[in-house]
Amino acid sequence: MIEKKLGEEFSQLDYHYFILQLLYLVEYADYNAQIKLGQGYTNSAHTLMTQSGGCDVLGMKSGSVDGTDSSSMIYRGIENIYGNIMQFIDGINIKDYQAYVCYDKRQYESDKFDGCYQLIGYVNANTNGRWISKLGYDMTNPLVAFPVETNGRGTNYVTDYY
Numbered sequence: 001m002i003e004k005k006l007g008e009e010f011s012q013l014d015y016h017y018f019i020l021q022l023l024y025l026v027e028y029a030d031y032n033a034q035i036k037l038g039q040g041y042t043n044s045a046h047t048l049m050t051q052s053g054g055c056d057v058l059g060m061k062s063g064s065v066d067g068t069d070s071s072s073m074i075y076r077g078i079e080n081i082y083g084n085i086m087q088f089i090d091g092i093n094i095k096d097y098q099a100y101v102c103y104d105k106r107q108y109e110s111d112k113f114d115g116c117y118q119l120i121g122y123v124n125a126n127t128n129g130r131w132i133s134k135l136g137y138d139m140t141n142p143l144v145a146f147p148v149e150t151n152g153r154g155t156n157y158v159t160d161y162y
Contacts, residue, residue, distance in 0.1 A: 011090070011105045012090045013087060013088075013089055013090060014089060014090040014091040014092075014105060014108070015089065015091050015092060015101055015103060015143065015144065017081075017089050018143040018144055018145060019143060020075070020076065020078070020081065021145070022143065023076070024075060031157065031158045031159055031160070032159040033075070033082065034082075034159070037062055037063055037064060037073050037074075037075055038063055038064020038065075038066075038067045038068075038071070038073040039064065039067065039068060039069040039073065039083065040064065040069070040071075040072060040073035040080055040081075040082055040083030041069065041070070041071075041072065041080065041083040042069045042082070042083040043069040043070065050072065050080070052072075052079050052080070053079075054071060054072030054079065054080075055072050055073065055074035055079050058074060060076075060077055061074075062074055062075045062076060069083075090105070090108045091103065091104075091105065091108045092144075093110065093111060093112060093113060093117060094124065095111075095113055097123050097124040097125070097126050098119065098120070098123055098124070099119075099120040099124060099144065099146055100112075100113050100117035100118060100119055100120065101117065101118055101120060101141055101144055102115075102116040102117045102118070103116070103118075104116050118140070118141060120136070120138050120141055120144055120146070121136075121138035121139070121140060121141070122136035122137070122138060122146075122148055123136075123148070124136070124146045124147060124148060125146075125147045125148050125149055125150045125162060127150045127162075128150075128162060129161070129162070130150035130151070130152075130161070130162055131150060131151075131152035131153050131157065131158070131159070131160070131161060131162070132147040132149070132150055132152055132157060132158035132159075132160050132161070132162050133147075133149045133150060133151040133152035133156075133157045133158070134147070134148050134149035134151075134157070135147060135148065135158065136148040147162045150162050
């Protein structure tokens with residue numbers, strides 16, 4: 001049994017991550033968060049976890065202490081939402097480039113592709129290691145946006161690596 005010390009409404013990072021991305025896009029109107037908020041620990045040499053609190057001096061202001069790839073970044077009170085280490089998003093499973101999402105945190109399970117897990121209505125890009133040029137859209141799951149094309153550069157389109 002999972003202990004819920006903070007209450008039933010708190011959980012690991014899950015599909016709500018996409019809501020944060022949309023909030024960021026509305027607020028900054030730019031896919032390049034590393035320019036707007038700071039790079040965060042995005043240098044490939046930064047593969048170890050880092051201690052939280054690097055942005056405490058900013059209070060609740062979004063941004064970075066120095067904007068370099070050697071310091072933490074914060075957005076809306078969430079420190080290092082990108083960069084530093086690979087993150088897993090709970091409630092989303094991918095098989096053969098096809099994403100499945102579950103919106104009920106009580107039913108999150110790895111490698112499950114049926115039941116509460118809904119098939120997203122497009123296939124993810126099948127080329128890793130390239131810049132994202134187009135995100136998919138599914139009317140049934142409008143918050144979930146995975147890359148479907150990877151023909152961009154680091155300075156255009158989504159400006160993120162897939």
